[in-house]
């Protein structure tokens with residue numbers, strides 16, 4: 001069952017108000033990455049503390065929150081499409097309150113207003129804690145836009161309503177100090193701000209008391225965690241130490257994190273992963289391209305050799321490590337030779353999973369202005385198909401190699417498509433389908449009996 005979790009009194013930003021929306025229903029639509037999912041959990045937590053309960057659809061809701069993304073054009077287009085649909089819903093139910101938050105609202109507040117003037121509240125990524133006040137304001141005084149540039153409250157200091165009672169996101173850092181030329185994150189999430197390690201540990205301890213057994217530490221570049229902090233004016237906390245501290249908390253069985261950066265990933269983090277039992281053998285290691293020329297144009301800070309060396313170090317240090325990656329196809333100026341270099345790395349690295357994207361220019365990024373070197377769509381499509389085919393083959397081969405092995409998996413409850421089957425996850429992050437009724441949060445030992453490209457099938461042993 002989803003749960004609402006209150007923050008510790010010491011981390012509360014302000015006195016809690018009395019619920020004013022009892023009986024109302026809310027619906028949240030989230031686009032984009034885990035950071036947005038995490039923010040949506042916090043928005044849901046605030047709504048529930050104000051007396052609201054979830055609705056199953058836009059139409060059944062009194063308050064709709066659309067959490068937007070600017071990273072991918074697709075998400076952007078779908079978001080504006082959704083706002084169009086919501087106009088029709090609002091015409092039928094003019095009392096419905098519509099809030100647009102997230103990265104697109106942070107960056108393009110005027111555009112959101114212009115394209116969807118029926119939105120009641122436009123708010124950014126830095127002021128989640130204001131959502132209820134902004135709703136009140138819009139109800140009494142009309143539409144409002146409030147986007148601020150400075151972080152008002154760490155998302156983790158707000159109440160949360162988690163989808164999985166046993167599993168929680170924990171923000172350790174927001175913002176990013178890098179300047180990847182395709183990425184809008186630094187301009188919508190700001191510079192890196194790390195949470196103090198003691199606050200993070202206390203939050204995880206509290207989550208554990210609340211029944212959580214798995215946490216995912218969340219940051220844009222977790223490897224640089226703590227660089228902006230100084231403890232007693234001396235030593236700054238580092239990510240490897242944080243992993244060890246969180247991994248030692250009794251009752252926390254699994255610790256994951258996302259995302260590390262190949263340029264900043266060092267042996268101390270790999271050692272912390274290997275030496276801390278609770279930290280899972282799973283690493284998301286974004287490649288983006290296998291060509292040094294393209295990596296330099298992307299401003300990634302590493303080259304192909306460094307990436308491969310660090311990946312090898314991680315695999316040598318952490319037995320049984322599963323690796324996933326991100327790859328962008330068709331970055332401006334990418335030639336056939338550049339793409340072949342990416343394919344070489346894909347063949348050599350043998351990623352368990354890859355999130356593959358077609359380059360889409362995001363307004364406000366440097367890459368979006370490289371129009372002279374945009375790669376023709378048909379060329380990108382052909383490269384993308386080849387990449388997907390190759391990666392699917394590799395994922396299938398790696399999954400097939402697990403048949404006959406045993407794994408401890410953690411149930412996430414019945415599969416949405418086939419409720420007679422439980423969706424579970426291995427420590428390495430692989431989805432394992434197991435026939436039977438295993439409530440969310442149940443650990444079980446399974447033998448893998450068959451494998452497909454994107455999931456495994458297990459039988460309890």
Ligand code: SF4
Nearest residue numbers: 176178180183185220
């Ligand atoms: S590391 Fe690069 S891609 Fe990741 S959030 Fe920072 S700027 Fe964006």
